Amino acid sequence: MAVTAREPDYRIPLANSRSVLDRTRDGARRLIDLVLPQRCAACGTPGTGHGLCGACWSGVDFIAAPVCQRLGTPFPYDPGEAVTSPAAIADPPDFGRARAVARYDGPARALVRSLKFQDRMELAGLMAGLMVRSGQELLETCDVVVPIPLHRRRLFGRRFNQAAALAGRIAGLAGCDYQPMAVQRVKSTRHQVGLSAAERRRNVAGAFRVAVEARPLVEGRRVVLVDDVLTTGATANACARACLRAGAAGVDVLVFARVAAPV
Numbered sequence: 001m002a003v004t005a006r007e008p009d010y011r012i013p014l015a016n017s018r019s020v021l022d023r024t025r026d027g028a029r030r031l032i033d034l035v036l037p038q039r040c041a042a043c044g045t046p047g048t049g050h051g052l053c054g055a056c057w058s059g060v061d062f063i064a065a066p067v068c069q070r071l072g073t074p075f076p077y078d079p080g081e082a083v084t085s086p087a088a089i090a091d092p093p094d095f096g097r098a099r100a101v102a103r104y105d106g107p108a109r110a111l112v113r114s115l116k117f118q119d120r121m122e123l124a125g126l127m128a129g130l131m132v133r134s135g136q137e138l139l140e141t142c143d144v145v146v147p148i149p150l151h152r153r154r155l156f157g158r159r160f161n162q163a164a165a166l167a168g169r170i171a172g173l174a175g176c177d178y179q180p181m182a183v184q185r186v187k188s189t190r191h192q193v194g195l196s197a198a199e200r201r202r203n204v205a206g207a208f209r210v211a212v213e214a215r216p217l218v219e220g221r222r223v224v225l226v227d228d229v230l231t232t233g234a235t236a237n238a239c240a241r242a243c244l245r246a247g248a249a250g251v252d253v254l255v256f257a258r259v260a261a262p263v
C-alpha cells in the first residue's frame with residue numbers, strides 16, 4: 001500500500017467572493033478546533049479524536065457481506081454464493097458494481113454532513129480508510145480513481161468537493177492513479193432531494209462528459225468513481241455512462257454511505 005507523503009489541499013481558495021464575516025467565522029472556528037479537542041461529528045462530545053465518539057461509532061449501520069454483487073445492497077439472509085439482487089436484475093445499473101461503508105443514517109449521515117458542510121477535513125482520511133476496506137474488491141481491479149465532480153457553480157459555493165477529498169486519499173491508500181479532472185460536470189443540476197427516480201434520471205441526463213483531451217485518462221482503463229453518498233444511483237449511472245462512452249474498460253462506484261434500498 002502506497003501512502004501519499006503529503007495531503008493535497010482540496011479547498012478552493014477564493015480571494016474576493018466570500019464576505020469578511022464568512023472568513024472571520026471560519027478563522028474563529030479553526031482557532032476553536034485548535035484549542036479544543038475534536039468534537040464527535042454526530043453528538044458533539046469533545047475529545048473523541050476519531051470523528052465519532054464510541055457510542056456513536058457503535059450506532060453506525062455498517063453494510064457487511066453478503067451483498068448484491070452489482071448494487072452492494074445487503075441481503076437479509078445469506079444466499080450462500082455471489083448473487084445479484086432482484087432489483088439489479090430488474091433495473092441493471094450502468095456501472096458494474098457499487099459498494100458502501102454504511103447506510104446513510106444516524107451517525108454515518110452526521111459524518112457525511114460534517115465533511116460536506118462544516119469543513120471537517122480531518123474526517124476525510126478516516127472515511128477514506130473505511131471506504132478502502134469496504135471497496136477492496138473494486139480497488140483490486142482499479143486502474144484509476146475519479147471523484148464524481150461538482151458543477152463549478154456549486155464548487156464555488158462550497159469551496160471544495162467532498163468526493164475529491166475522499167477520492168484522492170483512497171487512491172493514495174490503494175496505490176491507484178488519481179485523476180480528479182477526468183470527468184467534467186457540464187450541467188448544473190438541481191438538488192435531487194424530493195425528486196422521484198425518473199425525475200432524478202432526467203435531472204442528471206447529459207450532466208457529465210469526458211473531454212476529448214481527457215479521454216486517455218479513462219480509455220481502456222478500469223475506473224472507480226468515488227462519492228460521499230449514493231441515493232438512487234442516477235448520478236453515479238450518468239457519470240459511469242460518460243466514462244463508458246469515453247472508452248473505459250469498466251466503471252465501479254465506491255461511496256461512504258448509501259440510502260437504504262429495499263432488497
Ligand SMILES: [Zn+2]
Pocket residue numbers: 040041042043044045052053054055056057
Ligand atoms: Zn457521539
